[in-house]
Amino acid sequence: MQPKILYYVQGEEQEGPVEQSEFEGLVSEGTIEAGILVWQEGGANWQLCAEVAAPARATALMAPEPIPQKADGRHEVTVQGRGCSAIHVNSTSGNLVAR
Numbered sequence: 001m002q003p004k005i006l007y008y009v010q011g012e013e014q015e016g017p018v019e020q021s022e023f024e025g026l027v028s029e030g031t032i033e034a035g036i037l038v039w040q041e042g043g044a045n046w047q048l049c050a051e052v053a054a055p056a057r058a059t060a061l062m063a064p065e066p067i068p069q070k071a072d073g074r075h076e077v078t079v080q081g082r083g084c085s086a087i088h089v090n091s092t093s094g095n096l097v098a099r
Helices: 021-030 054-063
Strands: 003-010 013-019 037-040 075-082 082-091 096-098
Touching: 003 021, 013 021
Parallel strands: none
Antiparallel strands: 003 013, 003 037, 075 082, 082 096
């Protein structure tokens, strides 16, 4: 069986052809991100990278960054949004505080 040949769009330029193994390497190193369009030879349409990459790679592409943990084991995060200047979440108390 011949390796899959892929093309992708980086910026406004079409890149490729690249073999599946090279493509997976570009995904692993972060050169190709989840939202980049990819076309496989024989495919009908361009697809998002997250739909084309191997399942483990696609999961890594879409997984959010972990919330930093403080030295005492707590997690705290502040989220800016509309209607309030910030929302603060404390994992120890579970409190949500709008500021």
